[in-house]
Amino acid sequence: MIPLKPQGSAYATKDPDVALQIAQELLEQVQYEADPRYEDNTIVGIVQAYLDFARTYYRKSKQAENIRYGVVQLVDMFGTLKAEDFGPLKLKEIRQCMIEDNLCRSEVNKRIGIIKRMFRWAAENERIPSGVAFAISTVENLKKGRSEARETPPVKPVSRLSILHLTR
Template identity: 35%
Template sequence: MARPPKVPSYSLHKPSGRAVVKVKGRSIYLGKYGSDESRDAYARIVADLLAGRPIEKPDTNRGNPTPKPSLTIGELVARFQRHADGYYRKGGKPTTEPAAIRCALKFLTDHHVGLPAADFSLGDLKVIRQAMVDAGHTRGTINKNIRRVRLAFTWAATEELLPPSVPQNLALLPGLKAGRTVAKETEPVKPVDITVVDKTLPHMPDIVADMVRLQLLTGCRPDEVCSIRPQDIDRTGEVWEYHVDGHKTEHHGKRRTVFIGPEGQKILTPYLLRPSDEFCFRPKRHIAVPKKQKRYRVDSYRQAIQRACARAFPAPKGTEGKALDEWNRRHRWAPNQVRHTAATSIRQRFGLEAAQVILGHSKADVTQVYAERDITKGREVAALIG
């Protein structure tokens, strides 16, 4: 005689506050834990199981004319990640965004992987956000990652995998505000004192020192100085123009131009005596890859600077703990701080508008008149800076 099926337990799914029952390894969500609705749904499932009937998912959204898709959170995450891996690319290569999305969505799958995606609510999103706070993420990072989570649901709705009401409801959650949350604040990137830079330069490889000097003169980003190739530089005018290929706001229709004046030209000229499609700044020792791919990348550029800082400013003997952290904070710097130093100097000498132009902070929808004004101002400032 066949044994009767085991009656599954009526359980609480803590992250969402819903009742859940597991049948043959499948999690079925029943509605709010302890509610009459969830108790009735549980009773129907047990009755069907004991009678040998097929188990149907209960309708916990009665009155909604839109049929609820069966897509789970786990399936939504997998589909959206595949989309992100193919969508966020520049120059045929993936950007850093797919990895950032993967980190954000891990919180979603850790807490709600089996939940029907159409059941994901504003309260569930708050649970995800609190998990990020508890994990020690900073307020700015949390706000960015919550936007990535919402983007996954928005994408699913545009693909007709979810009702539009789901991302619309999630959009109601405001971002964490400074001073009104226990989430940590990100330390702002501060400019590095130029005297500290000057003392560090002699301890760098000549190539890295020239990269730093060029950043100080042009205000370019670390990845921009790492990516310079002869073919990207228009040398027809008194002020050279470096047209950045694949910069971070290119998809918004913005064109990024770095202006290089006389002093910057002197630094860069020796590195232009190579094939036009090869990178200008390359380590002397490098792994065996095709020539045109050899270059300093942002990580290796930063590491070279950090090693030079350690040689230029060794901590006094016996310095440890918080004292050592404070010493390193005052004597270690990174290439993105060089850009801030350049920005501060340009703003002090030429004003905020000039700094915005040189640093590439102009808006995407500027008219041709304003664009031409920006080009003129950029050339003028670069010529004066050197």
């Protein structure tokens, strides 16, 4: 039996459970690194895969283009980061950047929603651990009047004269 030193322990152990646990962790790591789905598991890789999916899924609408706009700050700020290291605080950082870029609250919420959906898609397709998608899903939308984000004026109804003029 090979003596093993558990992490954080001053002494080695001959406990077979510890050996089994270490062997399982090593196996999982090797399988994870060898799996072609995880080849480019950076934010940029996930974004590219999601855009490829969106172009086929949303063929007849401009949603793929909206997604591209929605992930610009994500790629600019965290493009080289491993997707599994992305979390709620980083998402809030992106949201704050959008606010500083003077996007209105509804547009900020829309773009953050796109990022959340992308991470859910990545978890569904086993490109990231599901815990990452769950963690960022806990970030709340900005509420009206409760953030620094700019509010847009309400859309007013069209006058009857305009409708009559357009229907002629």
